Amino acid sequence: MGVIRVTHREMRKILLEPRYLIILFAGIVFSFIFFATITKEGQPTRLSVGVVDMDGTFLSRRMCHEINATQGVTVHAVYNNHSEARKAMQRGEIFAFYEIPQGTYNDLLQFRAPHFVLYVNSAYMLAGTLSYKQLATMGMLAGGAVQREVLRKKGYGEEQIMGLIQPIEFDTRTIGNPWINYGDYLMTTLIPALIAFLAIMHTAYSIARERQKKTMKSWFRHAEGNKLYALIGKMLPYTAWYTFLCLVANLIMFGFMGFNFEGSWLLMMVNTILLISASQCAGAFIASCVPEPPLSMGVSAIYSAISFSLSGFSFPVDSMPTIIYGASWIYPIRHYFLNFCDIAIFDNGFAYCWPRFCAMMLFFLLPIFGAYMLDWQERKQKKNVEPSNTNPPSTRKDTVLSVDKLEPTTDAV
Amino acid sequence: MIKYLHDIWTVLSIEVRRVFSDSMVLVIFFLAPIVYPLLFSFIYSNENVENLPVAVVDEAVCAESKRFIHKLDATPELSVVYRCHSMEEAQRLFKNHEVRSIFYFPKDFSTRLASLETARVVVFGDMSSFYYYKAALTGGNSVLIDEMHTIEMERFEAAGLGTEEATIQMQPVVLENTTLFNPSGGYGSFFLPGLLMLVIHQTLFLGICILCGDANENRRSLSYIPAHLRTRSIYRVLIGRSLCYILIYIPLTLLDLWFIPRWFHLPQLGNLYTILMFLLPFILAVVFFAMTVGHLLVRQKISPMLCFVFFSVILYFLTGMVWPQSSMPRFWLYFSYLFPSTPGVQGFVKLSSMGAGMSSVNHEYLILWLQVGIYFLTSCLSIYLQNFMRHRRSNSIHKIRKTIIATALDNNSKQ
Numbered sequence: 001m002g003v004i005r006v007t008h009r010e011m012r013k014i015l016l017e018p019r020y021l022i023i024l025f026a027g028i029v030f031s032f033i034f035f036a037t038i039t040k041e042g043q044p045t046r047l048s049v050g051v052v053d054m055d056g057t058f059l060s061r062r063m064c065h066e067i068n069a070t071q072g073v074t075v076h077a078v079y080n081n082h083s084e085a086r087k088a089m090q091r092g093e094i095f096a097f098y099e100i101p102q103g104t105y106n107d108l109l110q111f112r113a114p115h116f117v118l119y120v121n122s123a124y125m126l127a128g129t130l131s132y133k134q135l136a137t138m139g140m141l142a143g144g145a146v147q148r149e150v151l152r153k154k155g156y157g158e159e160q161i162m163g164l165i166q167p168i169e170f171d172t173r174t175i176g177n178p179w180i181n182y183g184d185y186l187m188t189t190l191i192p193a194l195i196a197f198l199a200i201m202h203t204a205y206s207i208a209r210e211r212q213k214k215t216m217k218s219w220f221r222h223a224e225g226n227k228l229y230a231l232i233g234k235m236l237p238y239t240a241w242y243t244f245l246c247l248v249a250n251l252i253m254f255g256f257m258g259f260n261f262e263g264s265w266l267l268m269m270v271n272t273i274l275l276i277s278a279s280q281c282a283g284a285f286i287a288s289c290v291p292e293p294p295l296s297m298g299v300s301a302i303y304s305a306i307s308f309s310l311s312g313f314s315f316p317v318d319s320m321p322t323i324i325y326g327a328s329w330i331y332p333i334r335h336y337f338l339n340f341c342d343i344a345i346f347d348n349g350f351a352y353c354w355p356r357f358c359a360m361m362l363f364f365l366l367p368i369f370g371a372y373m374l375d376w377q378e379r380k381q382k383k384n385v386e387p388s389n390t391n392p393p394s395t396r397k398d399t400v401l402s403v404d405k406l407e408p409t410t411d412a413v
Numbered sequence: 414m415i416k417y418l419h420d421i422w423t424v425l426s427i428e429v430r431r432v433f434s435d436s437m438v439l440v441i442f443f444l445a446p447i448v449y450p451l452l453f454s455f456i457y458s459n460e461n462v463e464n465l466p467v468a469v470v471d472e473a474v475c476a477e478s479k480r481f482i483h484k485l486d487a488t489p490e491l492s493v494v495y496r497c498h499s500m501e502e503a504q505r506l507f508k509n510h511e512v513r514s515i516f517y518f519p520k521d522f523s524t525r526l527a528s529l530e531t532a533r534v535v536v537f538g539d540m541s542s543f544y545y546y547k548a549a550l551t552g553g554n555s556v557l558i559d560e561m562h563t564i565e566m567e568r569f570e571a572a573g574l575g576t577e578e579a580t581i582q583m584q585p586v587v588l589e590n591t592t593l594f595n596p597s598g599g600y601g602s603f604f605l606p607g608l609l610m611l612v613i614h615q616t617l618f619l620g621i622c623i624l625c626g627d628a629n630e631n632r633r634s635l636s637y638i639p640a641h642l643r644t645r646s647i648y649r650v651l652i653g654r655s656l657c658y659i660l661i662y663i664p665l666t667l668l669d670l671w672f673i674p675r676w677f678h679l680p681q682l683g684n685l686y687t688i689l690m691f692l693l694p695f696i697l698a699v700v701f702f703a704m705t706v707g708h709l710l711v712r713q714k715i716s717p718m719l720c721f722v723f724f725s726v727i728l729y730f731l732t733g734m735v736w737p738q739s740s741m742p743r744f745w746l747y748f749s750y751l752f753p754s755t756p757g758v759q760g761f762v763k764l765s766s767m768g769a770g771m772s773s774v775n776h777e778y779l780i781l782w783l784q785v786g787i788y789f790l791t792s793c794l795s796i797y798l799q800n801f802m803r804h805r806r807s808n809s810i811h812k813i814r815k816t817i818i819a820t821a822l823d824n825n826s827k828q
Contacts, residue, residue: 020719020720027723027724034727037742038745041740044740046740047739047740086593089593090763090769090773091769091773108586112581114586116588117590118590118591119593121767122593122594122598122602122603123595123602123606123762123766124737126736126737139586139588140588143586143588147583150582163530163531163568164569166561167529167531167561167564167568168481168526168532168564169531169534170553170554171533172535172536172550173535173536173537175538177540185540190726198723201718201723205718212715294714294718295437297437297718297719298440298441300718301722305449305722305725306456309453310456315457319459320459321456341510341541345539345540346507346508
């Protein structure tokens, strides 16, 4: 009963001041549209690359044309020497360049293997890797073309030639993202992580706001003095709202945008609900432990801002230092991400997900500690009320006053 | 002139006192820029995925496949932890995440090799993280190229070519790869320089917004303006306050952008003087940008933490470090230049990681100064606007109060 009354109170508060709900909703929609439109093409295209053509023969020019015709890269410029190209790279104009040395054509005719040097800028990871891949393939093909010409002249058959110049090849199957779509890989974890982040912050904010407005007593009164009911009642409206948003985001991603999804929708729903509620429990715990409202927001932000890295979707957590690997378990998004891999990529059932579901449920214990902390703080406050009347005002207040004195406001005028 | 300096000094000293009397701002200004860079540098200290567990399914069982597997195991990227008899067994391990990749040698691998055809190795990669896939392919490709050369050599020699001729025939064009500015291709070396800059950007921005919110909550907003400067000298106030932030942030930027990359062995080719020259407009732009946003939008002390922190992810993406600027849709490219972080991160990475000179970051430097100018004007405007609104409101409240009192007095006198 207490829970329902607190929930009712919280919903009325939200409806009376819906500013932050609307702002954060707009933020989520904005992020979604941002990532969806920016990664629309799956992989970065039109990557600028350069060629240093010191040979200047028809062969080197043909190579430029062929690089330009390769999917994903465009030749930004042809440079006369190495330092020009390097400067262009430092200006960020090109991500990679080929250096075709002088006398390449002659060397080829005389069987004196010319050296092509491929310079790649790895400071930009994705762009560098992709342009390297395209240009290296291009180089291999150029080498292969020369080999094939020579072998043809020597009288070998086409099949034999292929066997000679490429004895082994890789047949790559990318499980879980067959198109190697960056958007699929990025958005499927980043968007739920963002929503979970906001769920933590919003829960912490709603508690901090009670402290700031000094309405804690009315809040507890609605819960009949039970701090746990008070916390649960407070979280419920946000749980419903953010779970709804996360489910809709998942539906759009896996349903309409066609991202890879193999497993059961039911498990994914459970996973989403647990992610949001576990995140909120963490937020509620922090906000109830840290008594100063602004500081509690700061601690929540510091806690949750690392969650994006520790979910492990960009750089694998198992390759991070061991202590960080252990710390990643205190983030619900880490469990969500592992479950998501099991469900959406590997089509693993409940048998694989249940330990992580349990781990997420362990977060539900946090509000109990939070309620205990709230109780303790209230008792401490009551004890301090009487002696504090005789105490002189704190030093902090002094500084505020002195600042006020220094800067008279027009309000006062 | 001395009066000007004195005014600036007054504002500066007020602002310093405000910063140091607020625990929240202290956390944001001092704790976050020290803890975050250290933490993130530690998190990404293992630059690459090493010894990725893989399974091999060798149905060919021949000398070539065995050699291939040995070489796979010897690469730094891969570690062959299971040799399976069947694909089902490997798939089970793959599903259990015990291995992140499977190398499958089909039965015809040896026969195809023997009959001088192209043999096939099937590689299954776990795409839950790009780095698993990348490690599997990097390790696999290096073995593939090595093996190809060995087998090609054998074949050419068998075809009657001499060793020298075979070598030339095998490699008519020699391809050399040189990776610049991040030789190990590590994730940390790529990710951290931009992140460090973003930490400076975000903490400064949030701190200033919180101070604005604090002033607004405590009804002190006019305030930034000492009484005698009230109407026409907002710029003196702005200069005084920005001086305060610059003084606080100079040691922090030195720590974050010079010493931490040095301690954690991130690529660092730039020189300190150039970097500091570049950072001056960056910090100024962030300060004025934050003041514009803070005075226009922030009403509560704790709301910036709620509304602006999550934007960091988008800001990082907008800088063009992940998704290159040339591939961004036009709209987002122009949008990204609203924030000082975009030219800031781009410029810093070019100066520090890529060793570019000031002339190479002309574009970014110019944009930053442009932002400084524009945001200086907008922050003046937003402070002026806020003062104006507040003044009007307090006046109207004053009037209402007066009329209420007057009517009450009237009523009293009538009675």
